Amino acid sequence: MRQVGLILEDGFQLMGLAALAAFELANAELGAAGYRLTVLSEHGGTVRSSMNAGIETVPFGVMPDTLMAAGELVPSDISPGLREFVARAGQEARRVAGVCTGAFVLAQAGLLDGRAATTHWAHARDLQQRFPKVRVDEDRIFIRDGPIWTSAGMSSAIDLTLALIEDDHGPALSRSVARKMVVYHRRPGGQSQFSAMLELEPRSDRVRRALTHAREHLRNPLSVEELADAASLSPRQFSRLFREETGQSPAKAVEMLRLEAARVMLEEGRHPLDVVARDTGFADRDRMRRAFLRHYGQPPTGLKRSLRLMEEEAA
Template sequence: MGAFTESGRHRVAVLVRHGLLPMELGIVHRIFGQARSAAGERLYEVVTCAVEPGEVRTDVDFTINVAHGPEALAEADTVVVPASHEDYDPEDGRLPAPLAAALGRIRPGTRVASICTGAFVLAVAGLLDGRRATTHWRSTEDFRRLFPAVRVDPDVLYTEDGNVLTSAGVASGIDLCLHMVRSDHGAAVANEVARSTVVPPHREGGQAQFIRRPVPERQFATTARARAWALEQLHRPLSLRELAARESMSVRTFTRRFREEAGVSPLQWLTQQRIERARHLLEETDLSVDRVAADAGFGTAASLRQHLQVALGVSPSQYRSTFRGPEAGPQAGSELDAKAGATAAVRAAG
């Protein structure tokens, strides 16, 4: 199998180029390399490749030696393209011939992802045309100007549009890789990887929260206590007025401060947290879908099904079957969900 010697594992190839940020390469190896099955078996094989094997310069005072060439891309199930600025010029709309040829080795249907300004490579190659994408917030205006066919979202940590994914700044590569692990193997596996890496399994909000803004010198109040309290109250309806009261703020001030800190509105944040709670319950318990919906704060199975369909493209019963297998049993879903689940299709991860 060439660069990949062990069968049965998802194959990830990281295409590095001169000017590599070493942290971005480390992120991919760390997150995918730590993913294990319930039996402790590795779930991914990760290999580093370059347009030409050999020494690759980084943006610091050391180089890396890459043993594999572009042939590894033809064998990959997922290709990750970290950032570099040295080997392409988006202004002329073309990739160097060797890089274009390397990307041409990627098989149709392969999942392709970028970290930070690696999105420029995917865009120049035409892989992002008509798709939603993001990149580092400092580069989004240039990105939008150079690639008008791409639907740029400057406020998120990562995007997924079909089998093509992009992420924002360097550390959002962690969020992106955890998302791919979660999509492939469920929240339990991704959470364990996050725990061993000592990072949150799912960060709140988007990169808007990292953009520098003028802040009054004496502004110390935050919404952290309200968020922590809300996580303990997800099972019941929560109003903006209640959340604001936890911080002794007006609803208007609380909403503005919340968005500045979390990158999303309070109601968007609550929905995100409820979806994560529902995913955990579907994977880790035998509770009925009606009970999962109630415990996660969606109230009814119909509401949970609607939100899960929008967020993940699947019904609760299908999600449970995908990540727990058919042994979860028919008691795990309600009659209403079973009817809907028969007609929905599980979203392809790549």
């Protein structure tokens, strides 16, 4: 039985506990071959979340097989005792993982120096500025670099844990746990944290209707006239309102939606580039390639190759 220890500090984010929920469900199928779960803190006792909910913990002791550090809403400096324990885990534990802003705990212990890592997108630039030796990628759900794992924010704790379970016991168990948690099995580590619809954040129902129409009809030309009709506005009124609410032109927003859909299809790995271009409305591979170069700095083939390499490294 493998031991998993999750470190909590006062102010921890409750969503981080979802990681233990995934291991708990794995135990239901594995039985004696499963995981022994321990909630840790430096001194033991009650640790309070950002919502003031108390969780009982045990003090640091024997190093677990897998040590995980939960995140806080606002990352803070860690104590010398916590820093020493996490640094020691880099030598003694088989794996160390930072959930959400738990990456800051790993970074303060020196475990991320020279490694690729991610964290919640809202804190990624701060992580990079505070720890310049870390290769921060703010656009990943989770990253594995050798024995060190880090994840993005909130629900990505589940994706990270499903990947850890798959690393230990194979994809069949991971898929079974995902089904029981009623989540997608599992988002690839290379999948973007961002949603184009969320990033645009329109205020009015009319602009939201136009964006929803665009996302559901990507194979259409999606001219300003078509989008304006979906919003029940004249093309001139629609263009002005759209830019006021999103800061983007309709054409740029449509390209973002097409790119997001194309990237998801590439991550799924089952579609030829011609099919991806057609189904996402780029019309042809060359037009899609130019859009990828503008937005991602690499062509679709390069992104697909990078995702495949990441999956192979995680295997």
